[in-house]
Amino acid sequence: MVDEQVANGNNTTSKRAIITVLGADKVGIIAGVTTALARLGINIIDISQTTMRNIFTMIMLVELDKAAKPIQEIIDDLENEGKKLNVEVRLQLEEIFKAMHRI
């Protein structure tokens, strides 16, 4: 479960995002992405994994409150980090998922 804390839906003040990492499983993906997140001051709340199109997919719920940079730059940084690791890394604000799947 990615998102225990959000279940009660009362955390509207904190800015959270979902990061998805998509690519062939290999040594160092989690290390690479989490190192980048640490450098950006982004706190990981939960990590889980699944498959999409039969490809390894890591899903992280993160908190952006203490992030070192504006979200736009974080998205670019993570995308670049993904390129280095040969995986797709996307960060999207959590609200889009909540809007779609929660009433």
Add this chain to the structure above:
Amino acid sequence: MLIPSEIVETIKMIHEENLDIRTVTVGISLRDCCDSSGKKSREKIYEKITRIAEKLVKTGENIEKEYGIPIINKRISVTPISLIAESSEDENYTEYAVTLDKAASICGVNFIGGFSALVHKGYTKGDKILIDSIPEALAVTDKVCSSVNLATTKAGINMDAVRHMGIIIKEAAEKSASKNAIGCAKLVVFANVPEDNPFMAGAFHGVGEPETTINIGISGPGVIQNVIKKAGLQADFGVVSEEIKRAAFKITRVGELVGREASRRLKIPFGIVDLSLAPTPARGDSVAHILEEMGLEVCGTHGTTAALALLNDAVKKGGSMASSYIGGLSGSFIPVSEDAGMIAAVKSGHLNIEKLEAMTCICSVGLDMIAIPGDTSAETISAIIADEAAIGVINNKTTAVRLIPAPGTKVGDIVNFGGLLGSAPVMKVSNASSASFIHRGGRIPSPLNALKN
């Protein structure tokens, strides 16, 4: 709590099924921009639009990036220009269109709607000048869209305007003949026009609207097609309807989120979400393909109207639960040139203008983006408009006509517009004359079902 499969579902919708927000349209009232001097009026218009919509594109791009949802178009709609310009002494309103075009360019939007007139019961001085200015205005501008409402259930059908618009559409085609009559792609004629439609070419900011507003157009034919595909051919219509409702709910919730967020960031009140399924020429983004997924060999064959009725109704049911304010057109679009499946169906001879007319009885928005032979008479175009207006007026719904009589083209030719406007095979129209009918003029009275009080 969010589970991985939900996150994956959202990401698939966006990246594999072309889910996007079709448009964020900012409506701006120009009612305080009237002046006896046309020049002064246009200065006020330019200043107001560029001030209010200055940050629209940048804000849209930021939302797009942060939420990871494409927002295809950022657009502006304004008060019908006939209402603003008629205070001036100008005898041609093309300069107003030029001003709108400049303002749109500076703001970075791809279209601006509202070079419009509402003449369902008759013309004022400004309405007449505006309509006569349309062909030139559309020929000399790139981003300006024009619309004319010439019928309502309450007023009936203004047949003088119907006749007039046949002539104007021909002129618009001739004036932009060198660009495949693209002027006609930016001109739409309505019955029962909504005042908060975010989609072009018919968007304008209605007189009952607030100073400014944000209206959202959603999309997602690919998402709908996919849920029907997943349900399989053994699923009965109750199941198909339920699946469409669920998907429409999810799509609309994203539209609502984007609308609220754009409203908050731009400090412009949120208006409505328009539930229309808007296709594009891209693969996997076709309304025709949804109907075919239901089990029709080709869109246009018998059963198409029923399939479209089910689709349209299920999208509304799902969508209306997902947003606090629904408005605009809110019905499936069936523009021929903008839908790969419709284009293919016309080319293979399975979809004709008569079937399209039948389809408009049960969905918006009308005979949309249809190329007809260049030698089609103005009266025949007027008669096609009259038929659509009648459907709208009698059924208390919006109908529209956007026809392209590209000069020099004949049935079977392809007219290319490029981009989201796509390409249209030229379709056959009846060659029997409607001229004497159209020349009667006057007004078709409002129907009995208008008398509800």
